[in-house]
Amino acid sequence: MFEFLNQPEVIKVIVTIGSMLLFFVGLFGLLTRKHIIKIFISIAIMESSIFLLFIGLTFNMDFIAPILDSTHVNVSNMNDPVPHAMILTAIVIGMAVLALGLSFAIEYFKLTGKTNIDEMNEMRH
């Protein structure tokens, strides 16, 4: 069974289905939970699933990490460095924007004292 799981097509299928399942777990939490902090946690889980999908799709099992050395000077069997660079930026920005959203939630709680999203209906009248 181990040799069957090591083929490149099977690895791509596992990565795609797994990250989509993680995305759906986060989406379920986003739609059905009522506390505002739990909604932010679900958004963090959804972001994490997309990062895994992005790097897992360009993964080749026989290649090595993209760092040159005195012993690794052959660049033809190294992984692709462009998705790594993009995901690095995305992780930092995702955390900063999440912190900004949390500061909004804190300020709203100081003003009105509500954390349930069903009771936040000031704009509905």
Place this chain on the structure above:
Amino acid sequence: MTGFLILATFMGIIIVSFAVIIQKKLADSIILLMGVGLGSVVLFFIFKAPDVALTEAVIGAGISSLIFLMALKHLGEEA
């Protein structure tokens, strides 16, 4: 061996993330979010991406969960 490790880690991450959104107390779900970050770091290490693994370890399992815990203290939730 690589394919089996990827499959096992994905199953672990999905089970832990399902436990995150089901919990009643919020402090428990934030600590389990650190578990999702840990599984993500292991998976990035298997994908041979050391820079991304280091960034996710420092941010996802270090600063991000601590920011959530500090916001929880301001919202008046008990431990």
Place this chain on the structure above:
Amino acid sequence: MSLKRELPTSTLSGFALSGLLVLTILNILLQNMPNKIQTAGEALLKLNTQEGVANAVTTVVVYFRGFDTLGEIAVLFIASLGIGLILHTNSRCDIKAESNFMLQTASKILFPIIMLFGVYVMIYGHLSPGGGFQGGVIIASGVLLLLISYKTFEVPHAVIVALETFAGVSYVLIGLIGLVVLDTFLGNFLPHDISQMGMLLSGGIIPLIYIIVGIKVGSEMSMIVQNLIQRSNDV
């Protein structure tokens, strides 16, 4: 009427519809998956050896896509500005409790080690995995350790403003000097021999820019963390 009260029909129908859409896309994707996806990475890896930098991801972040990094620093600056505007207060903070004796003693030992590790990861970013983002956030976590250990510790506002201004201005200045000398924004105008690969002083302006990015990210993260802790409890 009572059934509509119990089941959230609109939520579940939206969920099922998006699930159908994703399953359709997945089906198409899994059937025509190419064995080798065409990427731009091979050409960039070959160009990387001309710069003389060991870490290929650092070259892509700082040099080949250096303008994207400038935009990302701008996004971080706007997020930190927003948090500071909403949460800043001048009154004394009384939400922090006096901490344990064990925490105070341990933080005296741990804080220099964390700072040293953060500076090491930041400076050696072009030789081994690491760089400005990772080192900056490690330094901010060291500051967070001090903030929760001592009741009257705070980072002075003028120091953080000076560090951020210096880092932001010098990033753009280095880009403009490259424009004057080499006719490209963020061109590599310092010497970058390929024989120096693996040494500390190699790669031209690439380690310099990454250190500047690390200083900016570290000071902004410290400001975010300090604003989130220090807010007076007037409930």
